[in-house]
Amino acid sequence: MNKILYCCVISLLGSAFAKAQSPQYSKIDSTMLRSIYNYNLTESDSYEWLDYLSNNIGGRLSGSIQAERAVDYTENEIKKFADRTELQSVMVPKWSRGTPEFAYIQLNDLSTINVNICALGGSIPTRQEGLKAPVIEVKSLEELSSLGREQIEGKIVFYNRPMDPKKIQTFEAYGGCVDQRYSGAEEAGKYGAVAVIVRSMNLRLDDYPHTGFMSYGDLPVENFIPAAAISTNDAEKLSAYLALDKELKFYLKQDCTVWGDVESFNVIGEIKGTRYPDEYIIVGGHLDSWDLGDGSHDDGAGVVQSMQVLKTLKELNYKPQRTIMVVLFMNEENGLKGAREYAKQAELKNEKHIFALESDAGGFSPRGFSFDTTTKQMKVIESWKPLFKPYLIHFFELGGSGADVGPLKGANTVLAGLRPDSQRYFDFHHAANDTFDAVNKRELELGAATMTSLVYLFDKYGIEN
Amino acid sequence: MNKILYCCVISLLGSAFAKAQSPQYSKIDSTMLRSIYNYNLTESDSYEWLDYLSNNIGGRLSGSIQAERAVDYTENEIKKFADRTELQSVMVPKWSRGTPEFAYIQLNDLSTINVNICALGGSIPTRQEGLKAPVIEVKSLEELSSLGREQIEGKIVFYNRPMDPKKIQTFEAYGGCVDQRYSGAEEAGKYGAVAVIVRSMNLRLDDYPHTGFMSYGDLPVENFIPAAAISTNDAEKLSAYLALDKELKFYLKQDCTVWGDVESFNVIGEIKGTRYPDEYIIVGGHLDSWDLGDGSHDDGAGVVQSMQVLKTLKELNYKPQRTIMVVLFMNEENGLKGAREYAKQAELKNEKHIFALESDAGGFSPRGFSFDTTTKQMKVIESWKPLFKPYLIHFFELGGSGADVGPLKGANTVLAGLRPDSQRYFDFHHAANDTFDAVNKRELELGAATMTSLVYLFDKYGIEN
Numbered sequence: 006m007n008k009i010l011y012c013c014v015i016s017l018l019g020s021a022f023a024k025a026q027s028p029q030y031s032k033i034d035s036t037m038l039r040s041i042y043n044y045n046l047t048e049s050d051s052y053e054w055l056d057y058l059s060n061n062i063g064g065r066l067s068g069s070i071q072a073e074r075a076v077d078y079t080e081n082e083i084k085k086f087a088d089r090t091e092l093q094s095v096m097v098p099k100w101s102r103g104t105p106e107f108a109y110i111q112l113n114d115l116s117t118i119n120v121n122i123c124a125l126g127g128s129i130p131t132r133q134e135g136l137k138a139p140v141i142e143v144k145s146l147e148e149l150s151s152l153g154r155e156q157i158e159g160k161i162v163f164y165n166r167p168m169d170p171k172k173i174q175t176f177e178a179y180g181g182c183v184d185q186r187y188s189g190a191e192e193a194g195k196y197g198a199v200a201v202i203v204r205s206m207n208l209r210l211d212d213y214p215h216t217g218f219m220s221y222g223d224l225p226v227e228n229f230i231p232a233a234a235i236s237t238n239d240a241e242k243l244s245a246y247l248a249l250d251k252e253l254k255f256y257l258k259q260d261c262t263v264w265g266d267v268e269s270f271n272v273i274g275e276i277k278g279t280r281y282p283d284e285y286i287i288v289g290g291h292l293d294s295w296d297l298g299d300g301s302h303d304d305g306a307g308v309v310q311s312m313q314v315l316k317t318l319k320e321l322n323y324k325p326q327r328t329i330m331v332v333l334f335m336n337e338e339n340g341l342k343g344a345r346e347y348a349k350q351a352e353l354k355n356e357k358h359i360f361a362l363e364s365d366a367g368g369f370s371p372r373g374f375s376f377d378t379t380t381k382q383m384k385v386i387e388s389w390k391p392l393f394k395p396y397l398i399h400f401f402e403l404g405g406s407g408a409d410v411g412p413l414k415g416a417n418t419v420l421a422g423l424r425p426d427s428q429r430y431f432d433f434h435h436a437a438n439d440t441f442d443a444v445n446k447r448e449l450e451l452g453a454a455t456m457t458s459l460v461y462l463f464d465k466y467g468i469e470n
Numbered sequence: 471m472n473k474i475l476y477c478c479v480i481s482l483l484g485s486a487f488a489k490a491q492s493p494q495y496s497k498i499d500s501t502m503l504r505s506i507y508n509y510n511l512t513e514s515d516s517y518e519w520l521d522y523l524s525n526n527i528g529g530r531l532s533g534s535i536q537a538e539r540a541v542d543y544t545e546n547e548i549k550k551f552a553d554r555t556e557l558q559s560v561m562v563p564k565w566s567r568g569t570p571e572f573a574y575i576q577l578n579d580l581s582t583i584n585v586n587i588c589a590l591g592g593s594i595p596t597r598q599e600g601l602k603a604p605v606i607e608v609k610s611l612e613e614l615s616s617l618g619r620e621q622i623e624g625k626i627v628f629y630n631r632p633m634d635p636k637k638i639q640t641f642e643a644y645g646g647c648v649d650q651r652y653s654g655a656e657e658a659g660k661y662g663a664v665a666v667i668v669r670s671m672n673l674r675l676d677d678y679p680h681t682g683f684m685s686y687g688d689l690p691v692e693n694f695i696p697a698a699a700i701s702t703n704d705a706e707k708l709s710a711y712l713a714l715d716k717e718l719k720f721y722l723k724q725d726c727t728v729w730g731d732v733e734s735f736n737v738i739g740e741i742k743g744t745r746y747p748d749e750y751i752i753v754g755g756h757l758d759s760w761d762l763g764d765g766s767h768d769d770g771a772g773v774v775q776s777m778q779v780l781k782t783l784k785e786l787n788y789k790p791q792r793t794i795m796v797v798l799f800m801n802e803e804n805g806l807k808g809a810r811e812y813a814k815q816a817e818l819k820n821e822k823h824i825f826a827l828e829s830d831a832g833g834f835s836p837r838g839f840s841f842d843t844t845t846k847q848m849k850v851i852e853s854w855k856p857l858f859k860p861y862l863i864h865f866f867e868l869g870g871s872g873a874d875v876g877p878l879k880g881a882n883t884v885l886a887g888l889r890p891d892s893q894r895y896f897d898f899h900h901a902a903n904d905t906f907d908a909v910n911k912r913e914l915e916l917g918a919a920t921m922t923s924l925v926y927l928f929d930k931y932g933i934e935n
Binding site: 042171395445 | 507508511512635636638639640673674835837860861862864865891893894897910911912913916
């Protein structure tokens with residue numbers, strides 16, 4: 006009996022403890038969330054803003070005239086509802102694609118097959134006449150290294166490890182492959198390769214080559230080699246032809262230019278907090294994009310959703326306790342200079358950022374958020390989950406936030422990233438088909454509503470210290 | 471102290487009871503689910519089957535040659551992996567669209583604006599020369615009834631209540647509108663209207679008219695009037711023109727034919743149970759579709775996912791305890807004759823169906839299932855939820871299953887419907903853009919894997935009696 010009594014007391018204490026972690030929200034909050042979703046699904050501007058960014062401005066590579074137009078456009082739109090806007094100056098790298106890339110496979114009988122490629126961002130060009138060389142296919146940087154200079158020198162290295170279709174979260178499949186794109190040229194350059202072509206980071210088999218950032222790392226400039234992505238269909242083809250004809254040659258011509266750094270801007274807008282104006286909540290996406298498509302999913306969606314968070318709160322006549330800011334970061338794609346500058350200035354000004362939320366995973370149906378925070382704070386966040394159930398938001402997990410809010414990481418800042426359904430994201434990522442028509446209006450709006458709801462809760466309840 | 475002791479004992483009893491509801495699964499099950507998902511994401515046939523059904527056969531309206539080709543094709547495919555197949559004869563209604571519909575708005579100044587319409591399934595044609603009449607716009611059957619014969623007679627009734635964008639589950643928005651399509655002609659016919667045009671059941675603004683089933687109910691044949699759907703963009707236009715010009719006329723011409731019933735078939739395939747062969751688990755979708763598109767989401771996706779459930783279990787060398795059947799129902803869209811025949815035969819043969827799962831909500835990213843069952847059984851089902859968490863399946867809710875499994879409802883049958891993300895479903899539903907390219911391979915495969923996993927669990931654990 007004593008033992009049972011002991012268990013009971015423990016159990017009661019357990020209940021009491023559980024009580025301390027019980028839901029931190031009220032009926033008012035569920036009404037507010039309903040208003041936020043209703044507003045977004047019926048009156049929001051996010052889809053129109055995205056239409057303009059995608060169809061009127063287009064791809065917005067850092068340092069391009071399109072990026073500067075996007076700065077102007079978004080600042081002007083934000084001025085319509087924010088208490089204050091600011092353009093935060095930042096130096097960003099500038100790289101341009103030049104005339105369209107061209108490539109073909111030349112078989113032993115001299116017949117040729119054109120293939121779809123694109124230069125990787127940051128790559129040097131080929132000589133004007135292009136280059137032609139035999140190809141060696143590898144599945145990894147490790148395989149490359151095991152082959153050594155003897156088998157690599159004078160050849161084009163073809164990295165052909167596909168994204169793993171068994172990963173449910175496609176970003177994990179991306180993470181398992183992207184070393185080929187980012188470091189492929191640096192590693193192949195060490196062994197005297199003349200160029201690299203990388204299978205596109207795409208789970209589908211289609212004809213779109215997907216660009217993305219690459220780096221030569223510490224490679225001496227004289228060892229830099231051109232780097233291109235090849236569509237998944239053509240990667241399959243090239244691999245099949247290589248199995249039949251190891252002597253085939255690959256012709257590659259690209260015309261890109263690496264320029265010096267140029268000035269650009271983070272676009273910032275704020276609604277002043279009424280009670281704790283010195284506590285900042287920021288919500289953002291990145292204004293730059295790759296140049297092949299319109300950057301509608303990556304990250305036009307995140308940009309307009311973040312703008313919509315502030316506009317929604319304003320239109321619903323909500324007076325935030327804390328200062329809420331939208332930050333449209335410049336240069337996420339090829340440098341992260343905007344994010345670093347923002348974090349640096351925040352530190353210099355000793356600003357207290359309590360919560361930073363990023364949307365940079367596409368404008369698809371929202372599923373929830375991932376958080377970078379303490380277990381204690383996570384318990385509070387989890388207690389809000391029931392509020393989101395009517396909106397089918399179920400994913401509240403520890404583990405990562407986003408590239409642009411990452412530099413704000415600190416003991417008292419909760420970082421988070423919106424997690425939309427990821428199944429179709431890499432169909433469009435960094436490719437010519439990342440266009441406005443690939444974004445569904447409702448899915449975009451539901452994402453903005455979900456972000457607004459979380460921002461509202463952080464504003465109302467603050468964070469645990 | 472006594473009181474506390476009392477509480478403790480109650481609490482302990484509570485725990486013991488909770489224990490009885492604790493997870494009913496083992497490590498083996500999570501391994502099995504992983505194998506099911508891996509197989510579907512790497513080796514399944516579902517996408518190729520859908521390609522054939524959509525692109526080689528096309529829209530499969532009951533009684534059409536395409537529907538008969540679909541019966542042949544799926545039976546032949548199922549034969550490759552099932553222990554037994556069967557074609558279950560059923561008489562189905564036959565209706566055909568004929569030559570393309572044509573409609574325009576004629577303003578007072580006799581200028582005309584062409585609009586996109588399609589006949590509703592089951593509608594009578596117009597006379598060959600078409601009909602032209604003034605239009606009266608209403609938002610509901612109630613509004614129609616309040617207007618009465620004086621304002622309706624001789625006119626075309628234009629039903630223009632949009633789907634409610636505030637509904638998170640789009641099927642609820644559909645449910646709140648579809649009375650206009652189903653009963654609009656019957657009701658307007660009572661007041662002497664000459665035709666009805668119904669705003670398409672679509673949350674987007676676009677140019678596609680969406681067909682669907684309508685009924686004249688108990689209306690005398692001489693009062694039947696033609697019924698058509700108009701695209702959402704053109705519904706907006708027509709409403710705007712009516713506001714400016716109440717005297718405008720609408721011209722409508724359609725050429726559809728209502729034929730007599732014809733014979734068709736449910737396609738059935740089974741894998742025999744090793745331990746309880748007389749306990750049936752069925753999984754199905756409907757083989758017929760509307761004729762405007764390819765019926766890829768509605769319900770080609772459900773058809774191939776259901777076939778894939780059996781094929782996956784077979785390929786993984788799983789020996790089911792119960793008999794598992796795939797049932798491809800004929801005539802869900804305009805009669806439900808296949809589902810009724812299947813249920814009738816099951817009852818006549820006194821077959822014990824323990825679980826019936828339907829997929830008829832599109833080939834989108836799966837979110838979970840809705841169930842029609844007892845609270846007791848639901849507790850067991852909920853205990854399986856953690857098994858599905860790695861696959862982001864979170865929605866296990868009481869409330870509805872599906873039209874085709876509905877007639878099997880009985881005390882000892884658990885009914886369920888797959889619930890994919892519904893945001894984009896009505897962009898395609900019953901329209902010309904419901905085509906193969908609108909279905910994402912991974913999303914389709916994840917749906918099939920999720921269905922297979924649930925079928926596996928019901929096979930292994932049976933149901934509570």
